[in-house]
Amino acid sequence: MDTRRHSLAVALCTALATLLFLVSSPSMAAAKSLVLKPFKQLSQESAECAACHKEKNPSVYAQWGRSKHYGANVGCYECHQAEPGDKDAIQHEGETIAIIVSPKDCASCHSAEVDEFAKSHHAKAGQIIGSLDNFLAEVVEGALTFNGQSPAAVNGCWQCHGSEVKVMENGDLDPTTWPNTGIGRLNPDGSVGACTACHQRHEFSMVQARRPEACGKCHLGPDHPQKEIYEESKHGINFYANVDRMNLDSAKWIVGEDYDAAPTCATCHMSATREQPITHDVGDRISWTLRPAVSEKIDAKAKAQGKEVKSWEDRRRDMTDVCQSCHTKSMIDSFYQQFDSLVNLYNDKFASPGKTLMGTLKKEKMLTDVGFDEEIEWTWFYLWHHEGRRARHGAAMQAPDYVQWHGMFEVAERFYVEMVPQYLEVVEKAEHAGNTAGAERARKVLDEILARPEHAWFTGKEPENVKKARKEAQAAFKARYLNESK
Known part of the structure; x- marks a missing residue:
């Protein structure tokens, strides 16, 4: 032609x-x-x-x-469009195409965004093989009954974290791994991620990506209820009350200029301010990591490995810049002191001691090598993975009910009423089995933990003046309510 x-x-x-x-x-x-x-x-x-x-x-x-x-x-x-040699290339109506549009494809126009995403924790989300979460879905709650995979993992974990998309011998995409829009998806072309996890095809609406519901597909539930926490917070309340004033379809969408009613997830973690550009590295402004059993500053692991990364102080400075679009510096500084105090309390009173207790049982060979076959393993998992995360995220995003009743209250109950007695049961069982020396060492570890001032109420060793003051306050509280009921 x-x-x-x-x-x-x-x-x-x-x-x-x-x-x-x-x-x-x-x-x-x-x-x-x-x-x-x-x-x-x-x-x-x-x-x-x-x-x-x-x-x-x-x-x-x-x-x-x-x-x-x-x-x-x-x-x-x-x-x-695809090249004939691509793993997932197919012939369709005379053209060579691929069903999956990967970050590598998007990078032909959006290279900066893809580069930023590649540095983020989101890009690593698909690397969950071998994790406790994946073990639960594949083995404990699941079975390899769907083409050699667990339906619980395929329909659950992988849909948020991302699957390793595989191409079968006939050229079709393996249904155990596709469809999938998990944020850390491992694509046949070697790229990592799924832009469509946030930018729903085929409209790729900015409005949709900026609303909290976009993040709520994955960031909700018993172990990381950020969406529910956001909805409880003043930020979430203001957003839903004033969504018509959020100017969500603005091209630049700078907080303090284009809108001021409330922030969304995107506002704090990704969007531009008057001083900062947009970033697709969602952790770029986070100073603590609240995911593991014991929280640490976000750069701690990299520093321990000798890597040069953006410091937690710089990350906090950038998040503070976002906050200052609506709040004074003194208010933000006080908030961070409150937040830090909660994380440190959780770490010092419950998480670090709990990790020490579990490590002691393993060191003394009082637990089997199989995960989750003993009650105390479930108790510890609930403590840090569910209740502990809820408390920390609640403090980070200003949701007091998640800090208290869904968080630290349940952490304390789990530690004192379940973990400590179960620990002693395991030690006693090992002692009866002949491991007397190990049992003595294990009891000593627990005794040293409970001897700390923060556990004095539990051991009955609080100073008398402290107990007296509390009893007087309790009596005054009851008297006040008794008088109010007359």
Whole structure:
């Protein structure tokens, strides 16, 4: 085909695709806005895709028609094109394409965003093989009954963390690993991540990505209820009360300039301020890591390995910059003192001692090598993985009920009423089995922990003046309520 005929074919296909979109547009307002635009100069391949998918997948077609990609002449082929040698390449209507659009594909236009994402904790989310969470889903609660995989892991863990997408011998994507939009997905082309975890295809709406619900797919539930915590906080209350003033479709969306009603997850962790650009490294402004059993500053592990990374102080400074869009510096500093005090309390009173107790039992060979086959292992997991995380995240995001009743209250109950007695039971069992020396060492470890001032109430060794003052306060409290009820 000569150049003129080729150009004419492109123009005709483009005109047809655009006309079809206008006819099928879901609202008159949308159709009117599109009528004002000239015909799009799509590639011939994308024009052909659009003409077909308009009929077969009208919702996908409409979503794309509302997207910025449509406005930039980016069509189906520009994102889905593949090389014949790609692992997941298939032949479709005479073209070589891939179903998966990976960060490597997106990087052809959005290289800065992909580079930032690659440095983030999100990019490592798919590396959960061997973790306690994955062991639970694959073995304890699951079974390898779905093509050699556990349905609990396939439908649960992997849908947030990301699967290792595999291509079967016939070229199809393995259904145990696809569909999947997990944030740390391991793609056939070697790239890591799924941009569609946050930017839902095929519209890729900024509004949708900026709302807290976008993060709520994964950041909710008993072990990391950030979405529920946000909704309890004053920030969340203000967002839902004033969502119509959030200016969510603003191109730059700078807090303090484009909106001031409330922050969302994106505001604090990703979006631009008057001083900072947008970042796709969601941990770039986080100073503590609240994920492990014992919290540490976010850069502690890297520093221990001799790596140069952004310091926790610099990260906190950048988060403080976000906060200062709405709050005074003195208020922010006081908040961080409150937050730090809660994390340190959790670490020092419960988490570090709990980790020491579990480490002692393993060192003295009083536990089996199999995970979660003994009651105390479940107790310890609940303490740090569920209740401990809730308390810490509640403090970080200002949700007092999660700090107290869903958090530290349950941490304390788990430690004193379950973990300590179970520890002594395991030690006693080992002693009866002949490990008397180990039992003596293990009891000494517990005695040293409980001898600390913060546990004096439990051992009955509080100073008399402290106990007296508490009893007087309790009596006054009861008297006040008794008088109020008359």
